[in-house]
Amino acid sequence: MTVRVQEQTFDLGAEVQAFTLGRDDAGAVVSFTGIVRNTPDGDLERMEMEHYPGMTENALKGIEAEAMKRWNLKDCLIIHRYGTLRPGDLIMMVATASPHRGDAFEAAMFLMDYLKSRAPFWKKEFTTDGAEWVAAKDEDEDALTKW
Template sequence: MAVRVQEADFDLGTEVARLTSGNTSIGALVTFTGLVRDLGGADAISALELEHYPAMTAAALERIEAEACARWALQESLIIHRYGRLEPGAQIMMVATAAPHRGDAFAAAEFLMDFLKSRAPFWKKEHGADGARWVDARESDEAALNRWT
């Protein structure tokens, strides 16, 4: 079980290999990698900037990972979330969950993603042609999180 908050990019294949290395009781591995997207048009962005308070962010992500491990039979899990200035197409985060069976791996990954999207303590600023603007939480993200309570 691991949580990493980092500025540097990561290699998905390397992370998956490290997570599963030597553990032959894993029957399911689910990964999700989030990318910085540019919707173009009036919403076009040149960069996404993420800010955070390191101790607060790490503690929050470790708590939610522990909750996922308590709810589902996970053998391994990994959360990587980047911060700093990221251009469209850049990897912003990944979640990996490994379990004996796919149901636990899928459910835990969805749970972690819903938390990261709506509750992880990151402040996001989009940079575009009209300057910079802070990104507000979306109602749809909050609704997705509510299904777990």
């Protein structure tokens, strides 16, 4: 299990490759990547991702430990960035490895649903109109009930 919280970007291909290669205990690797989406008007200049150092790492490790308990996983990885991000930038990724694909897909969904509303990150969007904190969505909170 690995958690990395970092300001700098990451090499998506290299991360998935390193996570996948050299293992013979898992038949399936699933990865998910979050990228900064522009506004419908295309006027997003940047996004500031704030976090709570210390609690962030612990919350993500806790979410990984819960996933390892619930599914037959051989490994999982969460990378999440903070700081200044621009449209198209990588924000975060998760990867899961399991003997069969069902567990890998489900655990990846679980990691995403939990880290969206249980890991202490906050997004502020800066557009040509000004700056605004991104509000949490009810559907993100509701997504947790299915687990």
